Amino acid sequence: xxxxxxPPQTLLIDADDTLWENNIYFExxxxxxxAYLDHHRHAPAEVRCVLNECEHATIAAHGYGMASxxxxxxxxxxxxxxxxxxxxxxxxxxxxAQSIAEQAIELLPGVAxxxxxxxxxxxLILVTKGNAREQQKKLDRSGIHMHFMAVEIPPEKHPDAYxxxxxxxxxxxxxxxxxxxxxxxxxxxxxxxxxxxVYVHYPNTWVLEHDDLVQPVAPQQLIRLDSFAxxxxxx
Ligand SMILES: [Mg+2]
Numbered sequence: 001x002x003x004x005x006x007p008p009q010t011l012l013i014d015a016d017d018t019l020w021e022n023n024i025y026f027e028x029x030x031x032x033x034x035a036y037l038d039h040h041r042h043a044p045a046e047v048r049c050v051l052n053e054c055e056h057a058t059i060a061a062h063g064y065g066m067a068s069x070x071x072x073x074x075x076x077x078x079x080x081x082x083x084x085x086x087x088x089x090x091x092x093x094x095x096x097a098q099s100i101a102e103q104a105i106e107l108l109p110g111v112a113x114x115x116x117x118x119x120x121x122x123x124l125i126l127v128t129k130g131n132a133r134e135q136q137k138k139l140d141r142s143g144i145h146m147h148f149m150a151v152e153i154p155p156e157k158h159p160d161a162y163x164x165x166x167x168x169x170x171x172x173x174x175x176x177x178x179x180x181x182x183x184x185x186x187x188x189x190x191x192x193x194x195x196x197x198v199y200v201h202y203p204n205t206w207v208l209e210h211d212d213l214v215q216p217v218a219p220q221q222l223i224r225l226d227s228f229a230x231x232x233x234x235x
Pocket of ligand 1: 014015016017181
């Protein structure tokens, strides 16, 4: 016997590393940056640690996006070599960041098949944080924009950002779900704002997005899935 279908819900869906690859490009750019530095003086783990600190500080001051990432690489270089980079070195560092912006959008497995099924029964809103222009451009290039009735690009996904979205679209928290790969940005703040959540595991989630998943109190629900395609069996 088929289980009763879920009544129509509003599904807020994250984009980077939920719908399409993102963090792997940053990891590749960071590997190139580390290889460019003097290996005899700086172990890769040490560089990574300094870069994480630089990214924390840059994002807090300037938000997400490619300009911030480039700035973090330059700050990291300056800290490690105890001198700012020369013009030529700046150009090389900018090239590592630029390589990410030039990537084609690669949808994650199951996304292209599953999104239309979800969109047929539910209301889908894309909720991705970051630089609004860069994120909108990625969506435009992705070929999946038609499945979303709206797009929200807050600078950061904290509980108030989710509360604002609830109020803007007059959503009932009990019939609204946040779906994404990041415990820190998608799951925990959405649960704090009273939504249900679906954690879709992604193996290469950025270290700055890691956190322990909060356990909601019933009737609030948290579903854990291994793939985007598995959403079709729940919704
Ligand atoms: Mg994500």
